[in-house]
Amino acid sequence: MTERGVxxxxxxxxxxxxxxxxxxxxxxxxxxxxxxxVTLAFLETMQPDLATASRAMAARGVKRLRxxxxxFGRGGHLREDFPRQVAAARAAAPGVEFEILAAAxxxxxxxxxxxxxxxxxxx
Numbered sequence: 810m811t812e813r814g815v816x817x818x819x820x821x822x823x824x825x826x827x828x829x830x831x832x833x834x835x836x837x838x839x840x841x842x843x844x845x846x847v848t849l850a851f852l853e854t855m856q857p858d859l860a861t862a863s864r865a866m867a868a869r870g871v872k873r874l875r876x877x878x879x880x881f882g883r884g885g886h887l888r889e890d891f892p893r894q895v896a897a898a899r900a901a902a903p904g905v906e907f908e909i910l911a912a913a914x915x916x917x918x919x920x921x922x923x924x925x926x927x928x929x930x931x932x
Contacts, residue, residue: 814846814871816862819879820886821851828855833877846871852894854887859894860901867902874905880916 815838819831831849839847846869850862857865859876866874876895880887899907915921 811844811846811870811908813842813844813846814869814874814875815842816848816850816857816859816866816876817879818850818852818859818876818891821853823854825855834879844874847928850876852890860897863898863902863905863907865906871905874902875908875910877910880912881894883912883915887912905919 817831817835818841819828821854822828828849828851835847835849839845846866848857848862848866849858850857852858861876876898878887878891895909899905
């Protein structure tokens with residue numbers, strides 16, 4: 810049982826292969842922090858949703874949950890849909906303290922990593 814958890818929150822898609830890079834990221838995060846519970850949740854189309862993932866984390870003993878939106882910007886989904894899902898997650902896991910991060914694409918470190926990726930090999 811762990812007291813800390815991370816939910817990597819992504820959009821979702823009909824094709825299950827779409828989630829493969831997110832599964833790889835989940836595995837990397839879990840390997841780097843074996844003391845934390847790490848899972849995925851999805852805005853739409855795929856399961857689990859944020860409330861279901863949060864309830865499952867609470868059942869595992871998680872008391873502090875960091876939600877990481879894996880979006881590049883704060884479009885309509887993050888401005889409108891995400892707050893509703895966060896409210897539902899809080900209701901589903903009332904004993905859990907939530908930390909909600911900004912969209913991943915708004916983080917300077919993420920932008921730097923993507924710039925490195927884009928420029929690698931140009932010489």
